[in-house]
Every structure is written in C-alpha cells, then in structure tokens.
Amino acid sequence: MASSMLKSAGEIQNxxxxxxxxxxxxxxxxxxxxxxxxxxxxxxxxAVSWNCMISGLAKNGRVADARHLFDRMASKNLISWxxxxxxxxxxxxVLEASQLFDEMPKRDSYSWTLMISCYSRNGELExxxxxxxxxxxxxxxxxxxxxxxxxxxxxxxxxxxxxxTEMPVSARNMVSWNSVLAGYxxxxxxxxxxxxxxxxxxxxxxxxxxxxxxxxxxxxLESAWSFFRATPCPNVASWVTMLNGFSKSGNxxxxxxLFDEMPxRNLVAxxxxxxxxxxxxxxxEAYRLFGEMSERNSVTWTTMINGYIRIGKLxxxxxxxxxxxxxxxxxxxxxxxxxxxxxxxxxxxxxxxxISTKDDFCxxxxxxxxxxxxxxxxxxxxxxxxxxxxxxxxxxxxxxxxxQGEMHKALEVFKQMRERNTVxxxxxxxxxxxxxxxxxxxxxxxxLRNEGRKPDPCTYACGLAACAYLAALQVGKQLHLLLVKSxxxxxLFAGNALINMYxxxxxxSSAKQAFDEMASVDLISWxxxxxxxxxxxxxxxxxxxxxxxxxxxxxxxxxxxxxVLSACxxxxxxxxxxxxxxxxxxxxxxxxxxxxxACVVDLLGRAGRLEEAYKLVTEMPIKVNAxxxxxLLGACRMHGNPDIAKFAAEKLxxxxxxxxxNYVLLSNVHADARRWExxxxxxxxxxxxxxQKQPGCSWIDIKKKVCSFVSDDPMQPGATEVGFVxxxxxxxxxxxxxxxxxxxxxxx
DNA sequence: ATAGGGTTAG
Numbered sequence: 001m002a003s004s005m006l007k008s009a010g011e012i013q014n015x016x017x018x019x020x021x022x023x024x025x026x027x028x029x030x031x032x033x034x035x036x037x038x039x040x041x042x043x044x045x046x047a048v049s050w051n052c053m054i055s056g057l058a059k060n061g062r063v064a065d066a067r068h069l070f071d072r073m074a075s076k077n078l079i080s081w082x083x084x085x086x087x088x089x090x091x092x093x094v095l096e097a098s099q100l101f102d103e104m105p106k107r108d109s110y111s112w113t114l115m116i117s118c119y120s121r122n123g124e125l126e127x128x129x130x131x132x133x134x135x136x137x138x139x140x141x142x143x144x145x146x147x148x149x150x151x152x153x154x155x156x157x158x159x160x161x162x163x164x165t166e167m168p169v170s171a172r173n174m175v176s177w178n179s180v181l182a183g184y185x186x187x188x189x190x191x192x193x194x195x196x197x198x199x200x201x202x203x204x205x206x207x208x209x210x211x212x213x214x215x216x217x218x219x220x221l222e223s224a225w226s227f228f229r230a231t232p233c234p235n236v237a238s239w240v241t242m243l244n245g246f247s248k249s250g251n252x253x254x255x256x257x258l259f260d261e262m263p264x265r266n267l268v269a270x271x272x273x274x275x276x277x278x279x280x281x282x283x284x285e286a287y288r289l290f291g292e293m294s295e296r297n298s299v300t301w302t303t304m305i306n307g308y309i310r311i312g313k314l315x316x317x318x319x320x321x322x323x324x325x326x327x328x329x330x331x332x333x334x335x336x337x338x339x340x341x342x343x344x345x346x347x348x349x350x351x352x353x354x355i356s357t358k359d360d361f362c363x364x365x366x367x368x369x370x371x372x373x374x375x376x377x378x379x380x381x382x383x384x385x386x387x388x389x390x391x392x393x394x395x396x397x398x399x400x401x402x403x404q405g406e407m408h409k410a411l412e413v414f415k416q417m418r419e420r421n422t423v424x425x426x427x428x429x430x431x432x433x434x435x436x437x438x439x440x441x442x443x444x445x446x447x448l449r450n451e452g453r454k455p456d457p458c459t460y461a462c463g464l465a466a467c468a469y470l471a472a473l474q475v476g477k478q479l480h481l482l483l484v485k486s487x488x489x490x491x492l493f494a495g496n497a498l499i500n501m502y503x504x505x506x507x508x509s510s511a512k513q514a515f516d517e518m519a520s521v522d523l524i525s526w527x528x529x530x531x532x533x534x535x536x537x538x539x540x541x542x543x544x545x546x547x548x549x550x551x552x553x554x555x556x557x558x559x560x561x562x563x564v565l566s567a568c569x570x571x572x573x574x575x576x577x578x579x580x581x582x583x584x585x586x587x588x589x590x591x592x593x594x595x596x597x598a599c600v601v602d603l604l605g606r607a608g609r610l611e612e613a614y615k616l617v618t619e620m621p622i623k624v625n626a627x628x629x630x631x632l633l634g635a636c637r638m639h640g641n642p643d644i645a646k647f648a649a650e651k652l653x654x655x656x657x658x659x660x661x662n663y664v665l666l667s668n669v670h671a672d673a674r675r676w677e678x679x680x681x682x683x684x685x686x687x688x689x690x691x692q693k694q695p696g697c698s699w700i701d702i703k704k705k706v707c708s709f710v711s712d713d714p715m716q717p718g719a720t721e722v723g724f725v726x727x728x729x730x731x732x733x734x735x736x737x738x739x740x741x742x743x744x745x746x747x748x
Numbered sequence: 749a750t751a752g753g754g755t756t757a758g
Contacts, residue, residue: 238755306757
C-alpha cells in the first residue's frame with residue numbers, strides 16, 4: 001500500500017509535465033475555466049505550471065486574473081515576468097506592460113522584444129524605436145521584424161523598408177519580407193503591394209496568401225482568384241482565405257465548391273464554411289455541416305448560435321448554448337446580443353448575471369442593450385459597475401446619449417475622456433449631425449483632424465451630411481477633397497453622403513458626377529441621386545434615372561418611389577405620377593406608405609384635382625399621417641377650398657397641436673374665401689391654446705452682453721445701422737468666394 | 749511554459 005502511495009521524484013516530475021501539457025492545450029482551445037480547475041487541483045506544480053496559467057488567462061482576456069496569479073507566485077523567474085508583459089501586450093495594455101518592464105529585476109532579449117512589439121502594435125512607433133535603439137547586445141531577427149511590422153502596419157512603409165535594408169543580411173528572413181508586404185496589403189495599398197511582391201527575392205506561401213487577402217479586401221475578386229491559382233503550394237490558410245473571399249462577396253456556391261475541393265480541412269476551414277452559410281442565412285445547411293463535424297471549438301458553437309439568432313430563432317440558439325460542453329464568454333455574449341437586439345432585456349440580464357468571467361465585449365453588449373432601448377440610466381449604472389472601464393463602453397454611452405437627443409450629456413462624457421478613438425469622434429460627430437447641430441458637427445470634424453487623427457469613411461459621411469443640411473457647399477467641397485486624398489473615396493457610405501451633399505446644395509451635376517465616379521454603387525446611391533434630382537425639380541431626369549436604375553438591375557424600394565412621385569409632383573407630371581403610384585405595388589411589389597400618398601395628394605392638389613385628392617385620402621387603407629393631411633391642406637390653400645381645408649386642418653390640430661403653420665394656413669384659406677368669422681375662430685383657437693407665432697430671433701454676444709435681433713422690428717435700437725452693415729456684408733458676400741473654415745481644414 | 753508574418757467566432 002505505502003509503496004504505491006509514495007511516488008518517486010521522477011514520477012512526480014512526469015505527472016507535472018503531463019498536466020502542464022494539458023493546461024497549455026486547454027488554454028489554447030479557449031477552455032480557460034477548465035484550465036483553472038485543473039491548475040487548482042494539481043497536487044504539485046512547478047514554475048512552468050504557473051507561467052502557463054498566467055499566459056492562458058491573459059490570452060483569454062482575463063488579464064486581471066493573470067496579474068493576480070503573477071502577484072501570488074512565490075518564485076517568479078524571468079519567464080514569468082516576460083509572460084506577464086506579453087499578457088498585457090496581448091490586451092493592448094501598454095501602460096501596465098511598460099511599468100512591469102521598468103520594474104523587472106533582470107531583462108533578456110525576449111523582454112526587450114516584447115516591449116518593442118507592444119509599442120509597435122499600438123502605434124507608438126517612436127517609443128518602440130527608442131527601445132529598439134537602446135537595447136543592449138545583438139538584436140535578434142525577431143526584434144527587427146517586430147519593429148518592421150510596426151512601421152508597416154501603421155502605414156510607415158518607407159521606415160519599414162529602410163530598416164529592412166539596414167538589418168544584417170544574415171538576420172533577414174521570410175518574416176521580415178512578409179511583414180513589409182502585410183503593411184501594404186492590410187492597408188489596401190495593392191499597387192505598391194504588388195510592386196513590392198514582384199521585387200521580393202523569395203516568396204513563401206504566406207506572401208501569396210497576403211496578396212490574395214489584400215485583393216479580396218479591395219474587392220478585386222478576380223485578381224485574388226488568379227493569385228490563389230498561381231500560389232505554388234497553397235496551404236489550408238490559402239484555401240480558407242479564398243473560400244472566405246467567395247462567401248463574403250456573395251458567391252456561397254463557389255465557396256462550397258472550394259470547400260469540397262480542399263485537399264485537407266482543419267477546424268478553421270469547417271468554421272469558415274459554416275460562417276459562410278450563416279452569412280447567407282442558410283442555417284439548415286450550416287447546421288448540417290455542424291452535425292458532420294468530428295471536432296468543434298468555441299468558434300464553431302458561437303457561429304452556429306449566431307446563425308439561429310440571425311434568423312430570429314432565439315430559442316434554438318439558447319438550446320445550443322445550453323448544450324455546449326464548455327461554455328465560454330464569446331458564445332454567451334453572442335446569445336446576450338441576440339436577446340438585446342430583440343429587446344428581451346429580462347432574459348439578457350438573467351444570462352448576463354450568470355456569466356462568470358465577463359469581458360469587455362460582454363459588458364458592452366449589455367450596456368449597448370440598455371442604450372438601445374432608451375434606458376440610459378441603466379446603461380450608465382452598468383458602466384459604473386465595470387471593474388475595468390473600456391473605451392468601447394464609453395463610446396456606447398456617448399452614442400446612446402446622442403440617440404436619445406441628449407447631446408449635452410454626450411459631450412460631457414466626451415470632454416472627460418482621457419483616451420479617445422475614431423469611433424468616439426464618430427459617435428459625437430454623427431450625434432451632432434442627427435440632432436441638428438450641424439455647425440458643431442463640422443467643428444468637431446476639424447478638431448479631430450487637429451488632434452492628428454484620421455477621419456474614416458463614417459466620419460466623412462457624417463461631416464458631409466452636416467454640410468448637406470446646412471447647404472454648406474464650400475465646406476462640403478473641401479471635405480470632398482479630403483475624402484479623395486484619404487483614399488476612402490470608393491467607400492459606399494462616404495460616396496453616398498457625397499452625392500447627397502451636392503444634391504442638397506443644389507449642385508445636381510456634381511452629384512451626378514460623384515455618382516458616376518463611384519467604383520460601385522448600391523440601392524442607396526441610386527435613391528440618393530433620384531431624390532436629389534426630385535428635390536431640385538428635375539422631373540423628367542428623375543424618371544429617366546429611375547429607368548436607368550432598373551436597366552442596371554436594381555430593384556426600387558419605397559424610398560425610390562417617394563423620390564419619383566415627388567419629382568412628378570414638382571414638375572407637374574400628373575399622368576406619369578399616377579401611373580407610378582399605380583404600378584409600384586403591382587409591378588414592383590413595393591407597398592405604399594403614407595409618404596407616397598402625401599406625394600400623390602400634393603400632385604393632384606397642384607393640378608387642381610382637389611376632389612380626387614380628398615377621395616384618395618378618405619379611402620386610404622393605411623393610417624393617414626400629418627404629411628398627408630398637410631399636403632391636402634396645402635392643396636386647399638392653393639386652390640381655395642375652405643371645406644376640405646377645415647377637415648384636414650382639424651385632423652392636423654389633433655396630431656400636431658403645437659404646429660403654428662397649420663393654424664395660419666387654415667386661417668389664410670378662410671381669409672381668401674372671405675369667411676371672416678372662420679378666420680376669427682381659428683385665430684381665437686390659436687390664442688385659446690396659448691400658441692403664438694414665434695418671431696424669428698437671433699443673437700450674438702459682444703463683451704459679455706447678449707444682443708438679440710428680432711425679425712421685422714424697425715423699433716429695435718440700432719436697427720438702421722444693423723440694416724446698413726448687413727446690406728454691405730451681403731454685397732461683399734456676392735463678390736467673394738467664401739471658404740469658411742478653410743484655414744482650419746487645410747486642404748494643402 | 750514566454751517574443752515576430754498569414755486563416756475562423758463575440
């Protein structure tokens with residue numbers, strides 16, 4: 001008995017060794033909870049066990065737990081310190097990593113390289129270079145490569161190449177070359193990338209894969225395919241990259257063909273194929289593959305769960321989550337997001353509280369859920385509960401406030417943030433635009449650039465939208481210039497905003513030109529252009545664009561028809577308008593909404609066919625909204641029909657009692673018909689509910705004193721002088737090309 | 749068991 005209990009030192013060593021291997025395996029699969037359990041149950045551990053656990057926790061996003069273990073570790077070795085720094089580096093915690101680097105008792109070349117790579121990856125190239133230059137001893141190839149990759153990823157191609165040429169030839173290896181190449185391909189610089197690829201002395205399969213992925217990212221499927229075909233020895237990654245390229249560009253059948261043809265398939269390949277089907281909402285096919293798989297990991301499960309969420313089968317998704325053999329926070333967050341999107345907050349909370357290791361994404365899903373349904377109080381409360389606050393979550397809070405129309409709160413949070421990213425700025429800029437603070441929106445665009453940050457397509461789209469609303473053509477033109485220089489000009493989102501800006505500034509030919517110059521267009525581009533032509537009164541052109549759109553294979557939607565119908569109305573194309581109104585549901589299966597009726601009422605009204613307009617409204621199968629009643633009332637004003645006007649106005653008084661113009665309009669109709677009693681009645685009605693027409697008013701502050709100006713008030717002090725100056729300014733404006741903010745935007 | 753380039757999931 002006793003002899004079997006006693007294990008020799010060798011046996012104990014063997015046990016530790018095998019359990020350490022198991023730990024590594026579990027950590028690599030993301031099964032970190034199981035790894036923790038195993039670690040805690042181990043009868044004996046060595047430094048490797050501890051280091052392995054620290055690394056595993058950090059790589060699974062639990063950097064705080066990793067640090068806790070590190071602090072508890074009695075006999076830390078150099079590798080423990082390096083591992084902890086790597087852990088911080090993986091989680092982009094530059095500050096903590098550098099603190100540890102400063103504190104550590106001894107450093108080796110690993111420590112230096114880790115820190116250099118940490119700075120590099122986070123865009124702090126100057127610090128990285130400083131460390132690189134002050135590093136003692138011979139620099140390893142890895143160290144050179146980390147520095148090169150840092151330069152290349154941040155678009156500093158020249159610095160990357162200089163270092164590549166400077167490094168000892170003996171140290172230069174495939175990774176060095178590929179790091180530079182990856183810089184080009186990942187920054188969508190395929191022209192330069194292709195040139196560099198051609199100049200590379202040797203290429204391996206990674207180089208080819210980078211080229212394929214690069215072409216896919218710029219949407220050049222053809223080149224991607226020919227590079228894939230030309231790859232000398234494609235590996236699984238090559239196949240998966242191409243497969244993914246097919247499914248992302250809408251060719252699921254091609255993707256499947258590739259999957260079937262692959263010489264070998266690993267878990268990643270299976271996951272990519274499932275993900276393809278999920279993107280296509282072919283969940284049954286995804287599930288069939290899922291069933292055929294001999295091995296699944298958390299990615300597999302998460303993809304499948306997401307699939308069911310995307311088709312609205314939350315119960316099935318939950319069933320999958322519950323049957324997952326090892327739950328991880330990613331899958332749980334996917335489910336959480338599903339609940340949140342369906343506004344099922346009780347279930348979301350219940351799941352959220354169950355998740356033992358909440359990471360940034362998990363917290364943020366919950367916070368954005370509350371923001372999404374307008375519960376900003378809850379969102380803020382949750383944010384305060386977060387153990388380590390993430391930038392991500394603060395961005396969500398800002399966006400939430402903006403959505404609720406509480407820009408002052410959003411700006412308050414924004415001002416207090418010590419760290420901001422492009423998303424932060426975009427949330428503020430888009431919030432300002434959406435809430436009507438157009439000038440502030442553009443000002444923040446300028447501020448962002450002054451901070452040295454690069455606007456992304458979304459920033460441009462928001463800035464251009466602000467210009468569109470302001471009809472600020474000059475600023476809009478400058479944004480256009482910057483957009484071209486930034487290289488985002490082929491982005492759909494930004495391109496569509498550009499069309500809209502020109503159209504709303506009355507420059508329809510520039511709008512058309514922007515449309516024509518786009519690399520590819522979507523339905524929104526067409527709608528924006530069509531609406532733009534309509535807005536500017538080009539009836540015939542709108543209709544021919546509509547036809548052109550159909551020829552190009554785009555199917556019109558409800559917004560297209562609002563554009564077409566309003567164009568017909570503005571241009572007096574009565575028969576065409578009625579024809580489209582008839583055909584939209586019959587030939588295009590687009591259901592009529594209230595806006596369409598409003599257009600047609602307006603159209604009939606303008607043609608003096610009031611009775612028909614009235615009949616249309618009374619027979620509407622859907623709820624009549626203020627827009628329709630307003631169009632009817634407007635038509636009555638044009639053609640003098642006090643009876644219908646009264647009918648429409650009374651409806652409007654219920655829907656929007658605060659809108660003064662409705663009362664004024666009705667009173668005018670009565671006045672035109674010389675029905676003075678009715679005029680008095682409307683006027684007294686207006687007084688009764690205490691509404692007064694607000695006179696136009698503006699103000700400026702001069703020397704801490706606010707001077708206000710009320711429109712049409714000749715009694716105002718200084719009115720004559722102000723009028724004179726104004727006259728002069730107007731003359732000046734007519735003779736000058738104004739470039740507001742031109743110095744700030746600095747188009748160079 | 750710790751550092752560099754390429755593929756999948758929130």
